[in-house]
Amino acid sequence: MDTQETETPFARAAFCSTDNTPRRLPTTVEAIKSNPFGSSGGLCHHCLLMTAYFALKFLHVVGAAVLLGTGAGIAFFMVMAHRTKDAATVAGVARTVVVADFLFTATAVVAQPVTGVLLAWHLGYALIERWIIVSISLYLVTGAFWLPVVWMQMRMRDLALASARTGQPLPPAYHRLFRMWFAFGFPAFASVLAIFWLMITKPTLT
Numbered sequence: 001m002d003t004q005e006t007e008t009p010f011a012r013a014a015f016c017s018t019d020n021t022p023r024r025l026p027t028t029v030e031a032i033k034s035n036p037f038g039s040s041g042g043l044c045h046h047c048l049l050m051t052a053y054f055a056l057k058f059l060h061v062v063g064a065a066v067l068l069g070t071g072a073g074i075a076f077f078m079v080m081a082h083r084t085k086d087a088a089t090v091a092g093v094a095r096t097v098v099v100a101d102f103l104f105t106a107t108a109v110v111a112q113p114v115t116g117v118l119l120a121w122h123l124g125y126a127l128i129e130r131w132i133i134v135s136i137s138l139y140l141v142t143g144a145f146w147l148p149v150v151w152m153q154m155r156m157r158d159l160a161l162a163s164a165r166t167g168q169p170l171p172p173a174y175h176r177l178f179r180m181w182f183a184f185g186f187p188a189f190a191s192v193l194a195i196f197w198l199m200i201t202k203p204t205l206t
């Protein structure tokens, strides 16, 4: 892609230089509609590619925020509910958490590799570059810990609901599951943080 960047690392805006006239690329719908390149008659091919790239990267970064944010939020609310030792509270929070995981986390889990691979293709990164391979491996590690966690949350919800209905305290099976759920969260969360680091730094791993 024929682009150049501003001189300072603090203003890394992309510029199009198809006719050797550096111009800031449009990043808003208004900018695109206003035909910023005047007499050239609309956006050039490179500008459209760059706008597509920004859109893709936007989706990828939002997906990353959803993964990290939903994960951290779910962990926080589950721990807070557990600390009340109240079966009805745990059942209510676990029910919401399961829905949030299916709605937000599952969507981001599917979308993230799709936007990631498209970004790599768009930028000309080989998928066999080490930082990408390590990221994908860590992503699989996250998934391996996240899938049982979803099941554990559903099981804890059911056990808490049964206790709340009969007025019994939370059973030992619930407490065993909670300890396991808590332990599984660490490698999953650490892997996501490591992926963030790899994506941002894109290190040359040897």
Ligand code: HEM
Pocket: 057, 060, 061, 063, 064, 065, 067, 068, 112, 113, 115, 116, 117, 119, 120, 123, 125, 132, 135, 136, 139, 192, 195, 196, 199, 200, 201
């Ligand atoms: C699973 C397959 C994935 C692939 C193939 C992939 C690929 C990529 C590529 C090629 C970029 C570079 C974009 C650019 O330089 O403009 C990128 C950026 C990024 N990725 Fe991923 N990604 C994947 C998963 C993830 C995951 C799971 C997360 C976090 C949860 C994540 C977070 C990010 C972030 C925050 C950036 C922006 C980094 C920056 O601009 O400095 N990615 N990704």
